[in-house]
Amino acid sequence: MAVSLWKKIFQTTKERILQQRRVSLYNVAHGYEEELIKKKLQQFAGGSINLSKEDNGIGILTLNNPQLMNAFTGTMMLELQEKVAELENWKDGKGLIICGAGNTFCSGSDLNAVKAISNCQDGMNMCMFMQNTLTRLMRLPLISVALIQGKAIGGGAELTTACDFRLMTPGSEIRFVHKHMGLVPGWGGAARLVQIVGSGAALRLLSGALKVDPERALRLGLSEETLLSSEESASLEEARAWLSQYTEGPASVIRAVKQVVTAGRELPLEDALRTEKDVFGTVWGGPANLQALVRRPKHK
Numbered sequence: 030m031a032v033s034l035w036k037k038i039f040q041t042t043k044e045r046i047l048q049q050r051r052v053s054l055y056n057v058a059h060g061y062e063e064e065l066i067k068k069k070l071q072q073f074a075g076g077s078i079n080l081s082k083e084d085n086g087i088g089i090l091t092l093n094n095p096q097l098m099n100a101f102t103g104t105m106m107l108e109l110q111e112k113v114a115e116l117e118n119w120k121d122g123k124g125l126i127i128c129g130a131g132n133t134f135c136s137g138s139d140l141n142a143v144k145a146i147s148n149c150q151d152g153m154n155m156c157m158f159m160q161n162t163l164t165r166l167m168r169l170p171l172i173s174v175a176l177i178q179g180k181a182i183g184g185g186a187e188l189t190t191a192c193d194f195r196l197m198t199p200g201s202e203i204r205f206v207h208k209h210m211g212l213v214p215g216w217g218g219a220a221r222l223v224q225i226v227g228s229g230a231a232l233r234l235l236s237g238a239l240k241v242d243p244e245r246a247l248r249l250g251l252s253e254e255t256l257l258s259s260e261e262s263a264s265l266e267e268a269r270a271w272l273s274q275y276t277e278g279p280a281s282v283i284r285a286v287k288q289v290v291t292a293g294r295e296l297p298l299e300d301a302l303r304t305e306k307d308v309f310g311t312v313w314g315g316p317a318n319l320q321a322l323v324r325r326p327k328h329k
């Protein structure tokens with residue numbers, strides 16, 4: 030009886046946490062027409078988003094459209110949404126590296142598609158579609174890193190801010206070029222940039238459309254580290270090693286850590302505290318906790 034009650038509470042809590050994570054920012058109440066924009070995006074094909082899920086719990090998400098410096102075509106935007114949904118259901122996942130094919134990160138939206146959907150309705154729907162997807166990406170219970178080789182421009186720069194961390198290779202750059210396109214970021218990149226570097230630095234980067242090289246990114250706290258190699262596979266290996274410092278250990282615990290940090294980052298204090306209590310309930314007395322109590326490790 031007590032066991033089944035405990036199981037029920039555990040299940041409800043788990044569902045509530047999952048629900049919070051999946052909840053989309055925009056729906057019909059906001060004038061968002063998801064099916065309409067999906068149909069439009071389908072018309073701009075090319076490139077792909079590839080996901081490989083490794084046995085060590087690290088996923089590698091690759092933006093693959095090297096002929097256009099990995100610019101996002103319409104179908105790539107749709108595929109990104111699908112891959113995020115797949116990652117939401119990956120129970121063994123602990124970490125995620127996002128990188129670009131052909132040794133460059135991403136040059137934003139495919140300008141051919143942008144031109145064709147430059148009317149207000151399509152623009153708003155595309156903006157809400159990408160904000161929904163990138164918000165879900167940011168809330169994944171995985172520790173995420175953008176591996177920035179080459180250039181992260183426009184929407185590519187915005188995507189880097191939806192990751193928990195950024196690592197840059199020598200010679201790479203992040204640049205919010207929106208002002209030069211007569212725009213501001215629309216994929217949530219401005220709001221997230223302010224959270225990462227503060228409002229003064231964000232204002233400088235956006236209003237000056239400044240090139241952020243690895244040195245400046247480190248100074249601003251936009252990047253964690255400049256990797257040694259700018260070669261594609263060597264830098265990926267370095268990023269894997271960097272991430273593994275934080276993903277070592279049982280998935281249940283690593284995912285719980287990310288969940289409490291997400292709550293602290295996004296919620297008012299009292300809500301964040303309640304979420305922390307709920308997440309704590311999922312690890313307390315769990316296998317990793319019980320094993321640690323038996324081992325009684327010393328933390329010297």
Ligand SMILES: CC[C@@H](C(=O)O)C(=O)SCCNC(=O)CCNC(=O)[C@H](O)C(C)(C)COP(=O)(O)OP(=O)(O)OC[C@H]1O[C@@H](n2cnc3c(N)ncnc32)[C@H](O)[C@@H]1OP(=O)(O)O
Nearest residue numbers: 096097098100136137138139140141182183184185214215
């Ligand atoms: C809401 C929209 C906004 C957002 O999402 O927030 C955006 O993202 S708008 C798009 C912003 N991005 C750009 O404006 C990028 C424009 N391109 C460049 O500035 C340069 O191409 C580059 C990315 C700095 C790379 O320069 P370089 O290394 O010298 O390569 P090339 O210029 O020769 O590029 C190779 C090839 O790729 C094409 N390309 C690059 N980016 C895009 C893009 N975003 N859309 C479409 N095509 C792109 C480029 O035109 C070249 O093709 P060819 O001219 O046919 O050789």
